[in-house]
Amino acid sequence: MGRWEPNARGRLEVAALELYAERGYDQTTVAAIAERAGLSERTFFRHFTDKREVLFGSGMVLEEMLTDSVAGGAAEASPYDLVAAALEQAAELLDGRRPIVTRRQAVIDAHPELRERELGKMTSWADALMTALMARGVEERLACLVAQTGIAVFRVSFEGWARGGATEELPAIVHTSFADLRSATVTPSR
Template sequence: MGRWAPGAGDRLREAALALYLERGFEQTMVTDIAERAGVTARTFFRHFADKREVLFDGTSALTESSLAALEAAPATASTLEVVAAALDAAADMIGRDRELARKRQSVIMSNTDLRERELIKIASLSATLADGLRRRGVDATEAGLAAEAACAVYRVAFQRWVDADDGLDLRDAIGQSFAQLRALTAAGYPRTACSSEAPSSSA
């Protein structure tokens, strides 16, 4: 089969995911993936840097889509509304196929290195969102906090969506998680030992 056969990238992704689930990530070699996809190992490396990147090659597109949505948000939108718009854009990309997301998540959670790579992806998204907020004029501290909060919302909502047995939509899961965050924030913070009203300790 030619090295640039139509759909080679998609076949490689499908083959890799199937083999990771069947044999385990560590036990699957690039040659195994290429053979299952009906292409050469050279073709594999024309599409992916290594077998790990089969699971993460969409990261750049996800980040770009989220940033574009953030930048397109109305100037009157609150900081949380802006990051919510960014997550909606991410959901539009990721939320199309829950079964695929479940399989990918299963592979990632079974391997320490892949879990670390997933955390790096989320951290990179958070940094990108924070930068975008600062360019909109948001205070640096507020921008960083909002971006981190958005990524926490995303992680919680994504896991809920993956685990759900009903027709829950990823965008709805994100919206509900944001609503819970706002409710927690509205409830206020508990007083700390450093509060001016805290009892003084005896000598």
């Protein structure tokens, strides 16, 4: 108990996702997750506050990445390009964790409360993007518009990718979606 365990966080994450899929999220206890991972409950609580945080803990890491990406973008980059680049970077991180990410998504899709929490996470990402754009001097209304539509583009891309079994590369899908929206808006028909 309490000693350092190699890759405890990763083992707990895999164990939790297995159990959420097998028994359902509501029926899974922290004790069962720890047991499946061959770790103690105390070790679980050193890494996660509760069983929900196993699913949403990495959201904050990605949110900070989005903020940093927008802040570090080239001076001449447009708000749209900054948001697209930030979300492509987030896509790369998710793509590198495909087995975890797709299992996680299946658990969330099966549970209304978790779906709502996931929507809340996306709202928080949009707010972070908006704040980062405004810190670069982008006017509030435009920052909000580009951040929210950027998140919508990302969500469409991500859901299509996860539903399709994550066989394609997520960053490429996100990139294509931002390009497609650009093309879709550029029409002389109105």
